[in-house]
Amino acid sequence: MLEIIELTKKFGEVKAVNGISFQVNEGEIFGLLGENGAGKTTTLRMLATMLQPTSGTAILGGYDLIREPEKVRSRIGILFGGESGLYDRLTAAENIAYFGRLNNMDEGKLKERIRELAKVFDMEEYIDRRAGKFSKGMKQKVAFARSIVHNPDIMLFDEPTSGLDVSAIRNVHEFILDCKAQGKTIVLSSHTMSEVEKLCDRIGIIHKGNLVAQGTIAELLEQHSCGSMEEVFVKLVGEKL
Amino acid sequence: MSLKHVWIVFKKEVKDISRDRRTLLTNLLIPIILMPLLFTFLGGSMKKMEKDITENITVALTRESDTEEIRNLLENEVFKNYPNIKLNGSVDNPAEAIQNDKFRFVIDVEKDFSSRLEQGIPYTITIHYDQSDTKSSGSFGILAEAIRSYSQKTVKNRLIEMNIDPQILEPVTIQQVNAAKDNASGNFMIMMMLPMMASILIAVGGIPAATDLVAGEKERGTFEPLLTTQAGRMSVLFGKYLTVTLFSFVSVIAQLIGVVIGGMINPTFFTMVEGGSGELSFSIPTGALLLSILTIITLGMVFSAVQLAISTYARSFKEAQTYLSFLIFAAMIPSYATMMMQPDDLQLYMFIVPLLNAIASLKMILGSVINYTYLGIGLGTSLIYVILSLMFAAWMFNKEKYLFRN
Numbered sequence: 349m350l351e352i353i354e355l356t357k358k359f360g361e362v363k364a365v366n367g368i369s370f371q372v373n374e375g376e377i378f379g380l381l382g383e384n385g386a387g388k389t390t391t392l393r394m395l396a397t398m399l400q401p402t403s404g405t406a407i408l409g410g411y412d413l414i415r416e417p418e419k420v421r422s423r424i425g426i427l428f429g430g431e432s433g434l435y436d437r438l439t440a441a442e443n444i445a446y447f448g449r450l451n452n453m454d455e456g457k458l459k460e461r462i463r464e465l466a467k468v469f470d471m472e473e474y475i476d477r478r479a480g481k482f483s484k485g486m487k488q489k490v491a492f493a494r495s496i497v498h499n500p501d502i503m504l505f506d507e508p509t510s511g512l513d514v515s516a517i518r519n520v521h522e523f524i525l526d527c528k529a530q531g532k533t534i535v536l537s538s539h540t541m542s543e544v545e546k547l548c549d550r551i552g553i554i555h556k557g558n559l560v561a562q563g564t565i566a567e568l569l570e571q572h573s574c575g576s577m578e579e580v581f582v583k584l585v586g587e588k589l
Numbered sequence: 590m591s592l593k594h595v596w597i598v599f600k601k602e603v604k605d606i607s608r609d610r611r612t613l614l615t616n617l618l619i620p621i622i623l624m625p626l627l628f629t630f631l632g633g634s635m636k637k638m639e640k641d642i643t644e645n646i647t648v649a650l651t652r653e654s655d656t657e658e659i660r661n662l663l664e665n666e667v668f669k670n671y672p673n674i675k676l677n678g679s680v681d682n683p684a685e686a687i688q689n690d691k692f693r694f695v696i697d698v699e700k701d702f703s704s705r706l707e708q709g710i711p712y713t714i715t716i717h718y719d720q721s722d723t724k725s726s727g728s729f730g731i732l733a734e735a736i737r738s739y740s741q742k743t744v745k746n747r748l749i750e751m752n753i754d755p756q757i758l759e760p761v762t763i764q765q766v767n768a769a770k771d772n773a774s775g776n777f778m779i780m781m782m783l784p785m786m787a788s789i790l791i792a793v794g795g796i797p798a799a800t801d802l803v804a805g806e807k808e809r810g811t812f813e814p815l816l817t818t819q820a821g822r823m824s825v826l827f828g829k830y831l832t833v834t835l836f837s838f839v840s841v842i843a844q845l846i847g848v849v850i851g852g853m854i855n856p857t858f859f860t861m862v863e864g865g866s867g868e869l870s871f872s873i874p875t876g877a878l879l880l881s882i883l884t885i886i887t888l889g890m891v892f893s894a895v896q897l898a899i900s901t902y903a904r905s906f907k908e909a910q911t912y913l914s915f916l917i918f919a920a921m922i923p924s925y926a927t928m929m930m931q932p933d934d935l936q937l938y939m940f941i942v943p944l945l946n947a948i949a950s951l952k953m954i955l956g957s958v959i960n961y962t963y964l965g966i967g968l969g970t971s972l973i974y975v976i977l978s979l980m981f982a983a984w985m986f987n988k989e990k991y992l993f994r995n
């Protein structure tokens with residue numbers, strides 16, 4: 349469970365995120381839809397405890413973002429951006445293990461977990477090879493495995509398909525749906541309407557730091573008497589995506 | 590901050606960076622190879638130059654003064670005790686002969702010298718040489734000395750003929766006593782080079798690591814996942830800080846190994862300077878050695894913190910590299926400025942200024958003129974700089990504005 353309460357972030361005079369509130373239920377995918385510069389990354393960075401909110405807070409997995417950021421971090425996994433950044437001179441296993449260790453996993457468990465992830469993502473063949481020479485698809489799998497090595501129950505995805513080709517996008521979508529199938533609570537930001545429509549249970553539209561609408565697709569269509577999400581977005585934001 | 594997380598970060602970074610060939614090259618191989626090369630080439634060419642200056646001094650006469658009598662004067666009188674000066678032939682154009690490196694000197698002697706000599710009237714010997722040429726100007730002293738001592742001998746003979754004691758010409762004699770400690774002048778070369786190289790290498794050594802560890806991490810996109818692990822931000826910073834510090838020491842240690850190898854190849858290099866005792870000798874008290882090593886270590890720590898702060902500030906890997914290379918210049922300026930400085934010239938303020946204090950401490954112990962108060966002040970101020978620079982790095986690392994700008 350994830351609850352966001354009046355979350356606000358100012359960068360100097362710029363209000364990047366302006367008092368947004370929403371809830372995400374367990375096992376649900378919440379889509380944060382907005383143009384470039386709307387405040388999606390800033391929101392997710394606050395949820396990931398990387399940025400300190402100017403005001404407001406969020407409760408993730410029962411822990412308060414402001415008061416117990418370390419506890420919050422133990423419950424979340426992140427995948428930010430489309431490019432899968434890895435340590436090129438470390439092997440796939442070493443890349444994953446580093447994040448497991450920093451998340452306080454003990455060595456025995458970690459080893460088992462990596463073996464399990466290698467199997468799930470079909471990486472067994474190259475798990476002990478250095479990441480520098482991997483294809484994009486191989487790197488992507490390692491990045492997926494890294495984000496869930498500590499088995500978090502909340503996943504934060506910030507535009508995870510930006511700049512990717514069709515098959516890589518399909519892999520990301522599959523991964524997100526797998527996470528959902530495992531009962532993880534998910535926030536996904538995107539500026540692609542079709543992606544949000546395809547994956548999300550509920551959608552929030554963010555514009556200039558404000559959450560201008562939220563609900564299921566059916567609810568949003570009805571509230572704004574529109575025939576498509578595209579129309580809803582234009583109506584609220586004044587521009588097409 | 591958790592020590593466990595610091596250790597995990599440190600271990601990973603060391604493993605990661607030591608797999609990078611480029612870093613190993615700059616941190617290990619170059620310092621190890623550079624010093625012996627420097628010793629061999631610089632030492633070799635210095636030796637050859639010295640040999641050329643003192644030996645093989647070729648002299649010709651001008652055509653006009655090329656007479657039996659003059660040749661006899663020079664060969665059997667003036668150059669008699671100078672076997673390295675070789676009179677050989679005569680030339681029409683002295684300037685041309687010298688320019689073409691045919692002869693180092695061309696000498697002209699007044700033709701009527703013997704009658705002048707008999708009458709006691711001075712006569713002139715003209716020496717043509719090239720002052721812009723190191724060999725020519727270097728050997729000039731030897732040639733002039735030969736003529737001067739011949740001149741003195743002539744005076745002596747005249748005085749003896751007149752029954753006057755030649756000692757009358759020398760009312761005062763000068764006696765030289767070198768007050769420098771035995772090894773102080775002998776270690777001149779190493780005193781000059783080692784502190785300079787050490788401070789520059791310490792500044793350079795951490796750079797590949799520092800660039801990679803924050804700017805590189807940001808550019809690669811691994812920084813955000815890293816900051817979302819349970820390791821606190823300060824643990825991440827500290828693990829990285831220790832890594833950068835380690836690598837800046839690795840290059841200093843590599844340099845020392847290089848010095849030792851260089852010393853084995855060419856043992857006289859360090860002392861190849863006038864007045865050197867010809868042997869490298871150290872008698873550094875353990876306490877002083879320890880103090881100065883600690884000061885050097887703290888210098889490495891200050892550099893590491895500053896480098897990490899810069900790497901955090903940089904927008905990209907490239908930008909970080911550019912900023913960090915400016916830092917090398919910052920290290921070079923005080924190093925060069927004090928390069929020729931002798932241990933006796935060291936002053937209190939030098940032990941207070943960052944960077945300069947490490948250089949000064951090293952110079953002091955290498956020169957064996959030890960002042961524990963100064964060394965202590967050097968270490969004390971260095972420790973303060975370590976704390977200040979770390980606070981600066983931590984402040985930078987907590988600054989959202991710099992950490993997350995893209």
Ligand SMILES: Nc1ncnc2c1ncn2[C@@H]1O[C@H](COP(=O)(O)OP(=O)(O)O)[C@@H](O)[C@H]1O
Nearest residue numbers: 359364383384385386387388389390990993994
């Ligand atoms: N570190 C930062 N410093 C200053 N301004 C920032 C910073 N990060 C984001 N912003 C500003 O905040 C606003 C929202 O940015 P962002 O959250 O990245 O939007 P999105 O992810 O939706 O494209 C933009 O106007 C952006 O310029």
Ligand SMILES: [Mg+2]
Nearest residue numbers: 388389390507
């Ligand atoms: Mg964004």
